[in-house]
Amino acid sequence: MKVKIYLGMLWYCLLTLVTVKDKKNHPFQLTGADFGQASVTSNHSAASRRDLFLLKTHKTGSSTLQNILARYAWENKLFVGLPAGSILFRSYHRGKPFSIQELQSASRCFNMMFHHMVFKRNEVNSFLSCMSQMRPTGEDNKSRVEMRIWNCVRRTKVSLALPQDAIFVTILRDPATLFRSAFKYFRDVSLPFRRAKDVGLDGFLRAPNAYFKGPEDGGYWWLAKNGMFYDLGFDNMNESTEYVKRSIRLIDETFQLVIITEYFDIGILLLKEIMHWTVKDVVYVTMNARKHGANGRSREAPQLSQKIYNWNKADTALYHYFNASFWNRVKEFGEEKLKSELKELQFWKRYYRESCFEDDMIPNERVTDEIFRMFSPNELSIMQYQLRNSAKNNRTCIGMILPEHQWWRMMSYRQRIVSNSDWRLLDGMLWDII
Template identity: 30%
Template sequence: MLQKQPRQWWQLGVSRVTVAAFFISVTLLYCLSTLQVTFTPPDLPVPHSCALLPDRQTSQSATANGSQQDSNICVPKVDIMFMKTHKTASSTFLNILFRFGEKHKLKFAFPSSRNDFLYPSPFQHTYVGGLKSGMCFNIMCNHMRFNAPEVAKVLPRDTLYITILRDPAKLFESSFHYFGHIVPLTWRIPGEDKVAEFLRDPSLYFNPDGFNSFYLKNLLFFDFGQDNTLNPDDPRVEESIRLIAERFNLVMLLEHFEESLILLKDMLCWEMNDLLFFKLNSRQENSVSKLTPELRAKALQWNGIDWKLYKQFNLTFWEKVEAYGRERMAKDVTELRRRNAEMVKICIEGGHTVAAVNIHEQAMQPWQPFGERSIRYIFRADWMLWGEG
């Protein structure tokens, strides 16, 4: 028998190795094609806080909001979520936040494009401009439709939640005037007093599925991310109010704005000068519809959920005032008004708001409801405050 030459043995070995490598490669490719591997990195935890505490003088009182270091030191609070509700002077408060944040170089979570977080869509953390996993912010305060789990993905764990409410009848009148022109269902309301005609029989002019209709019914409840078309007696309303009360550390009231600021100062360990404010974007008196007792009752009935919400937090608000001390509150409010009056003399030309028609520089014109010039502004030749209320 002829024996294979060494060259033949080498060629045979190469062939076998090639075939084996081919089958191994095919098998490996098959396994990889069926194996599901996730390469998405895990979310980084939101930091406890991302700001150095501002330099402050030691306060002799301690707060009850978790910012206390010892029994004699009150540490200022800088991590804040302000739920900016519509037509509640929230822009006036926003100016306070902006000044405080700029003074202490805090980080704001701003919308990625518009001046709101894609309202009226429920807030998503992806709406924050430049947000990346693990990033931290101190303050969030632009208009949004509140969505607690998504907000919690953006802000530090110990963030304090604050918002403001307004008497629902007055809020409805203001919202109707301000937004009515962008709610098509109101365009066919006859007569001069469209608010009165609407309240005579809202069902004639309201459709829950109508474009922008949410502006005209329980707008506060809607801003909190809830169903504004529920019956006020629906158990879901009570549950929603309970959840709002659990989430928000302070619910301010427009009708008691100065008292609200004093409570805020006490809770956040701020200074009195941090609270100074000017009222932004007030309306001319002749543009405000006068609500008779009958119309007010109808407005509250139509906005029954907001009325329920307001009454609940009006009760807790005065409980906080009692705990703070009535005499102490009166003294602090007087001091705040005195300092505000001093600032008015320095900062506001003429000491009062200016009608839009008298502001000739286009860049300084306040936003107006479509077809009207009813919003007034505070103005000084060399600088201004901004906002929409």
């Protein structure tokens, strides 16, 4: 792969020399009147915030949110804290808390982090505090800054840190619909769900303790009980009222924004507001959407939803609390402003969907180009957009449907191989080889 990278860089150098006099014919120049003027993430103001931490949660729309952030980071030359080795931190599948030792090393501080983890507040704070040492003041010279960086690196064993004023974001979903989705999506990955494969969700909920054994169930065991609560760093087996309330209070103190899946568009506009971005910065198409049957979404009896709530008391309390606080944030945002920006967001979503993609989504097993094929842990079909022929060389369109593992791959190469001065060269080469 490294040989391919270096050959690609050599080829791109030669191509650049040939085409330098005719930049308008660059193969990735945006096409069309609007595409020719700006990419989705241009035109942000100098006041735009760049530093953000997203805690991904399962089956909540977090992959779509991650894609928005990945595109923004790429276009704006931001460094991203990446898991070493793969798109997941090594310990995550066992349900172990995040450790800074699992991050890829890099040559500079990073601005964003947006992956699945079992959140560990103290561990994250330990490298957040390093950022103040890594940014020079007006009185500093280069050697003094490098010494402070070295002291921080020696203490944390990584050369990375998020800024102390980074915005912390996560996303939650109604446990009733989330648990239904998780049961189907992770039925071959999480042992409690696999045990109940023959009896289905209703059978699992009739006697959940017959199928759920707790941490001894191995990989992804916590997805079968209060999965969101666990990912946020708390004991999913402790559902006492006092413990859950105290945990929610700590979450509220840590995360500046908790998006609610059912109101995703409103949530990303709140994110846009906090980050001082534009509406076009948060345009998206849905990622990792599961295919539903001919009758649309399943409609289990309301009693089944109540059983899910009863089995996931901590997740239910978490969702109810942050659903209420979410609408308080919306009220502060302003009704008229929200209506106006929702209208603008819908316009750009429709514009890019019609300009970039075929009219109908297709199941992931029918995607012929493996670069765009979304991962599915079992036989479930994941519905995906496919590029129009006219958009197959358009970075904006490609980026909107590029799966997480491809973003990880591109960012890994960009951040580990070249210096800042080479980024423009590497960008073109990476887009060519994916």
